[in-house]
Amino acid sequence: MSAAPLLDYAAVWVFALTGALTASRAQLDIVGFIFLAGLTALGGGTMRDLLLDRDTVFWIGQPGYLAVACTAALLIFFTAHLVESRLRWVVWLDAAALGVAVPAGMAAALADGQPSGIVIVMGVVTGTLGGLMRDVVANEVPLVLTQGELYATAACAGAGAGLIAAALGAGPTAALATAGVV
Amino acid sequence: MSAAPLLDYAAVWVFALTGALTASRAQLDIVGFIFLAGLTALGGGTMRDLLLDRDTVFWIGQPGYLAVACTAALLIFFTAHLVESRLRWVVWLDAAALGVAVPAGMAAALADGQPSGIVIVMGVVTGTLGGLMRDVVANEVPLVLTQGELYATAACAGAGAGLIAAALGAGPTAALATAGVV
Amino acid sequence: MSAAPLLDYAAVWVFALTGALTASRAQLDIVGFIFLAGLTALGGGTMRDLLLDRDTVFWIGQPGYLAVACTAALLIFFTAHLVESRLRWVVWLDAAALGVAVPAGMAAALADGQPSGIVIVMGVVTGTLGGLMRDVVANEVPLVLTQGELYATAACAGAGAGLIAAALGAGPTAALATAGVV
Numbered sequence: 104m105s106a107a108p109l110l111d112y113a114a115v116w117v118f119a120l121t122g123a124l125t126a127s128r129a130q131l132d133i134v135g136f137i138f139l140a141g142l143t144a145l146g147g148g149t150m151r152d153l154l155l156d157r158d159t160v161f162w163i164g165q166p167g168y169l170a171v172a173c174t175a176a177l178l179i180f181f182t183a184h185l186v187e188s189r190l191r192w193v194v195w196l197d198a199a200a201l202g203v204a205v206p207a208g209m210a211a212a213l214a215d216g217q218p219s220g221i222v223i224v225m226g227v228v229t230g231t232l233g234g235l236m237r238d239v240v241a242n243e244v245p246l247v248l249t250q251g252e253l254y255a256t257a258a259c260a261g262a263g264a265g266l267i268a269a270a271l272g273a274g275p276t277a278a279l280a281t282a283g284v285v
Numbered sequence: 286m287s288a289a290p291l292l293d294y295a296a297v298w299v300f301a302l303t304g305a306l307t308a309s310r311a312q313l314d315i316v317g318f319i320f321l322a323g324l325t326a327l328g329g330g331t332m333r334d335l336l337l338d339r340d341t342v343f344w345i346g347q348p349g350y351l352a353v354a355c356t357a358a359l360l361i362f363f364t365a366h367l368v369e370s371r372l373r374w375v376v377w378l379d380a381a382a383l384g385v386a387v388p389a390g391m392a393a394a395l396a397d398g399q400p401s402g403i404v405i406v407m408g409v410v411t412g413t414l415g416g417l418m419r420d421v422v423a424n425e426v427p428l429v430l431t432q433g434e435l436y437a438t439a440a441c442a443g444a445g446a447g448l449i450a451a452a453l454g455a456g457p458t459a460a461l462a463t464a465g466v467v
Numbered sequence: 468m469s470a471a472p473l474l475d476y477a478a479v480w481v482f483a484l485t486g487a488l489t490a491s492r493a494q495l496d497i498v499g500f501i502f503l504a505g506l507t508a509l510g511g512g513t514m515r516d517l518l519l520d521r522d523t524v525f526w527i528g529q530p531g532y533l534a535v536a537c538t539a540a541l542l543i544f545f546t547a548h549l550v551e552s553r554l555r556w557v558v559w560l561d562a563a564a565l566g567v568a569v570p571a572g573m574a575a576a577l578a579d580g581q582p583s584g585i586v587i588v589m590g591v592v593t594g595t596l597g598g599l600m601r602d603v604v605a606n607e608v609p610l611v612l613t614q615g616e617l618y619a620t621a622a623c624a625g626a627g628a629g630l631i632a633a634a635l636g637a638g639p640t641a642a643l644a645t646a647g648v649v
Contacts, residue, residue, distance in 0.1 A: 135612040248317040255316040430499040437498040
């Protein structure tokens with residue numbers, strides 16, 4: 104299970120970057136940066152854990168996730184003025200985080216013993232709801248809706264790879280690594 | 286209890302129709318249709334199940350709900366261009382789904398042994414929050430707020446009928462049927 | 468523990484006032500007043516209870532909270548036309564409710580045996596998410612983001628006072644009272 108936490112941390116970090124970039128586009132102060140970064144980074148996984156009725160939401164059990172999100176917010180707060188075309192960065196980082204968060208969400212559902220359909224849905228929930236909350240709170244039309252096909256491609260590729268590898272008898276670690284690479 | 290699942294499926298189907306029609310109004314692609322249909326169809330009941338701390342969210346236990354929502358999304362995706370004045374359809378279908386979802390939500394709370402006040406609130410939560418999420422995500426002012434009196438009438442009628450029938454000693458099935466008809 | 472419920476009721480009442488004032492600004496009907504007041508008043512504490520996986524969401528166990536929120540909605544419904552500059556009232560009442568809700572949220576997390584980091588985050592969740600939902604549903608940019616520094620000051624002051632008093636060995640009641648006063 105050593106790969107799953109790493110994927111989780113990577114997804115949290117990249118999602119936090121997109122949240123902070125969105126805060127920068129909306130010209131918020133440092134509080135807004137941290138708030139939006141945390142909401143984006145933790146929102147999807149939180150919904151997954153609530154829906155699966157897991158005993159502990161992932162970042163409550165391991166507060167290290169909070170620290171990761173905060174560092175991403177601070178990094179962007181001090182460097183965002185150097186970045187051009189922040190919206191394009193948000194779109195591409197969001198797709199990248201999605202590709203990582205989908206297999207991470209699927210891993211949690213698999214570990215919970217859910218059937219395949221629910222495993223896929225939990226991957227989608229984990230991958231999309233954080234960014235959805237970010238855009239809703241920033242009062243924009245969610246990227247997941249306007250960029251649907253790009254996102255769906257990334258998500259399906261990750262999900263498909265994860266399921267195939269799992270079906271072939273590979274351990275969950277290998278399956279997740281495959282999904283993460285795709 | 287044979288009527289309760291039927292009411293649930295009917296509410297999920299009609300809510301999914303409104304979500305897909307909203308996606309059509311916002312000119313989203315097929316991914317957006319399925320996403321908004323699913324969010325609208327499952328959002329209210331999911332909040333009810335989380336609030337009541339039920340062991341399993343209803344559509345995780347029975348993935349058939351997901352299939353119902355997807356078929357509604359596909360149906361609208363291929364026929365929405367034939368529909369005139371989609372907003373009016375959304376309003377009326379939403380009110381219809383509300384009339385069905387309120388007693389379905391009340392049934393779940395009754396089965397959970399909640400007092401009357403909470404039973405009513407759970408009916409409202411089940412009936413309104415799915416449409417609320419749909420409108421918030423589509424960046425519109427929620428219909429439940431702007432059309433409040435129409436919706437409240439439908440919801441109160443359903444809720445009242447359900448409670449009266451239950452108080453008169455009818456079984457929950459009869460109570461729900463009454464509420465559904467009203 | 469006699470102070471904690473009082474703080475909770477006070478926070479619910481003041482948050483409900485801000486929700487109803489927002490409904491007044493958006494020219495909603497009585498249904499919208501009650502809906503927005505309830506969402507604002509109960510939203511933050513509900514998220515705290517879901518995240519901590521507490522057995523019962525606070526207002527389901529004690530429906531008196533619902534009644535408090537409804538009376539605030541009705542009060543504003545009949546008097547809001549007498550109020551000038553409702554947005555300023557919303558901002559200041561919101562900051563006041565935040566100052567009360569943060570220690571109330573921390574008290575719940577402390578009683579749950581959480582570490583300090585999570586206690587602080589739960590205070591922030593309880594204090595901000597209700598107002599966030601209000602603004603998102605009313606289709607405005609959330610005050611917590613645009614007024615971030617004012618809110619953060621109020622929240623940090625309350626949280627810091629609460630933690631210091633707790634660390635000094637005072638009972639939770641004294642700690643909460645201190646936090647509430649600040």
